[in-house]
Amino acid sequence: MYKAMNKRKLKGNAKEAFSSLKKRKIVEEIRSGMLTIQQATKQYQVSVSLLQDWNRWYYQTRLLKYYRPKPSFLMKPSQTTVEQLKQELAEAQAQLAQLKLQNTALETMIKVAEQQYKIEIRKKYGSKRSRS
Structure with missing residues (x-):
């Protein structure tokens, strides 16, 4: 051995x-x-x-x-990136406000239609469909 x-x-x-x-x-x-x-x-x-x-x-x-890529969190973000992100945030907030207004308008239309025509437009989630 x-x-x-x-x-x-x-x-x-x-x-x-x-x-x-x-x-x-x-x-x-x-x-x-x-x-x-x-x-x-x-x-x-x-x-x-x-x-x-x-x-x-x-x-x-x-x-x-x-x-090995350089870590991005160590580098300072460029000013254009910060400005671009601020602009995107403002656009997203404006779009959110517009959608909230649209949702409120649709809800109001449904309420008025239900009161005026005396029918239920909204779906009842707990009820079953009738078979005809």
């Missing part, structure tokens, strides 16, 4: 043997699909965990700046 472990033991110190350029090249080969992790471990004689460390390093130093 000890001999089997020696065969699996890697030669030299892999951390010192590879420059950052070489590490980046290996990780890019793995990420592009040119090599699998198993092929890379055999070809470059490094462990899987070391490749994972290199991949993490590559992600943090090379890719993270492209993937």
